[in-house]
Amino acid sequence: MNEQESQLKTRHNFGDFLYWNLVVSVPFITACIAIARESILWLICYIISCILLVVVIYKFYCTHCPHYIQSPKSTKCMFFWGIPKFFKENPGPLNLVEKTVALVIPLVIVLLPLYYLLLQPGLLVIYFLSVMVFCTTLRRYECKRCVYSQCPINCAEK
Secondary structure, X not given: OOHHHHOOEOOOOHXXXXXXXXXXXXXXXXXXXXXXXXXXXXXXXXXXXXXXXXXXXXXXXXHHOHHHHHOOOEEEOOOOEEEEOOOOOOOOOOOHHHHHHHHHHHXXXXXXXXXXXXXXXXXXXXXXXXXXXXXXXXXXXXXXXXXXXXXXXXXXXX
16 A cells, blocks of 8 residues: 555545445445335335435434534535535544444445345345445545544554
8 A cells, every 4th residue: 555545534525425425326226126126115115214324324423523524514525425514513432322323324224125135146146245345445445544533443543
C-alpha cells in the first residue's frame, strides 16, 4: 500500500459516493430480483424495510461521524451525498445501543432477503459474493483510513 492510501481520509468526494453506492447496488438489486420473482408485495415491503433501517442507521450511527458533523447542511460521505442533516449532530463516542445499531442493522439488511434467495441458488451465490466483495473492499480501502475512530469496525492506525 502506498503512503497516500495509508493516510486518514478526512473528506469524501462525489466519486466515492458513486463508487460505494454502485458496489452496494449489486447485492441490493440481486435481492430485489429474487424477491420480485416470487412476490411484488414482498419486494415493496423489502424496499420500505431497507429504507427505514437505513434511516435508523443514519440517526443512531451517522450523527456521530466526523463526515456528518463537518458537513454544514447536508451529508457528504461515501454513502450519503446531499442528504439533508435531519438529525442533530452527536459528537462523541457511541453508546451501547448505537454500537448495536451499527453492527446488527446491516446484518438484518443482509439477511432480510435470504428466504427468497434460497429459492434461487444462482442469485444466492451472486448475492453473497457481492456482499463479500463489498465488505472486504470497505474494510480494505475505507476502514483502514477512516477518521471515525469511534466506529466499532474502524481499523485505522492510531
